[in-house]
Amino acid sequence: MHSSIKIGLFFLFLTIFGTGCTKHQKETRPIVSVTTFPLYDIVKHIAGDSVKIVHILPFGVEPHEYEPTPKIVASIEKSALIFYSGAGLEPWTAGFHFKQRAVNMSQYVALNHFEKTRAIDPHYWLDFQNMKKAVTLITRELIQITPKYKQKYIKNEKAYLEMLEKLDEKFKITLAHCNRDTIIVNHNAFGYLAKKYGFGVASLSGLSPEAQPNAKNIIRLIETIKEHNVSTVFFEDFASDKAIKGIANATHTAVDVLKPLGNITADEAKENLSYEAMMQINLQKLSKALSCH
Ligand SMILES: [Zn+2]
Structure with a gap:
């Protein structure tokens, strides 16, 4: 065999087998970004592995007054969908120009006010009925970006809603x-x-x-x-x-x-x-x- 053909074959094999082994599998799933742990937990339970979830707030960081780093901003911009908690929890969202659909979850729940200051209390995820509203909305939004998983999402939504209902019952009974x-x-x-x-x-x-x-x-x-x-x-x-x-x-x-x-x-x-x-x-x-x- 002529040596240049040998070299050519060598590179051909390298292209076919070599790169497949060394390169990471390309991420093709849509990215869904969330700001807080309750939103993360909902997306994880509804969508499973069908989307890539980015937790904007790094684990272990206090959520009030957090400012995203440039690296996190870059990942927000690659998202297909963004859920943020709202009601003043993330001041950075006010001046942020979202290029994709960004859902302010606080607009879909029942908000309480602090008794003394009358300011909105942003911790609405500690109310299971509010969590249920968030679950239903998030499921609907996820179906929009990956409609092929509609049946799976609806099944997972049902399970999550039942879990919340049971938690509510257990809190009621235990703290009565x-x-x-x-x-x-x-x-x-x-x-x-x-x-x-x-x-x-x-x-x-x-x-x-x-x-x-x-x-x-x-x-x-x-x-x-x-x-x-x-x-x-x-x-x-x-x-x-x-x-x-x-x-x-x-x-x-x-x-x-x-x-x-x-x-x-x-x-x-x-x-x-x-x-x-x-x-x-x-x-x-x-x-x-x-x-x-
Ligand atoms: Zn707080």
Whole structure:
């Protein structure tokens, strides 16, 4: 065989077999970007592997006042569909020019206001009826971008809605009879749960966990703890626990973690923990703190 033909064949084989082995499989699925963990959990359960999900907020980062990096902005721009939480949770979305369909989920749910300031409470995903509205809307939007999976999505939607209904029932039953009526938390994220299941919440800081706790608030919380015979003060993953632990020490109360679930930790993401699993844990902790029976 002539040597130039040999070389030619060599390159031919390299093209056929070589590149197939070294190059990554090309991503052909549509990209769906979400800003928060509850939206991530819904898209994951409805769409499964049929879309590529980008969690805009990196796991382990506090969701309030987060600003996306240029790399994340680039991935947002490649998305076929974007879901963001809205109601003031992501200030960056206000000035952002979305090139694709971007759905502000807060427009499709029932929003509460904070009692004192009358500002909108953005933590609406801690209301299972709101989650159901989000599930139905997300399913509809996913069918628009990948209609061939319509039947699968509708089946998954049904299962997710049933799961939420069961969670709601379990919260109702578990929290129906309790000896205490108030919980203490780091930031004011649990208003939806409190309203639905009939308990009180006092928080160290307001809407966002970054707000600096002040002496007046600490004194007010200590009074609330005594007045309501509070057993437990809760802190959260993405904020300093110093002030909360100080209050617990001063009042001889227990400390525990309660999860607002706007985001989850990197470890929880690795363990594939679901919204359902984490709400079950939240329920156990609430039930214990409120001495329910
Ligand atoms: Zn929050």
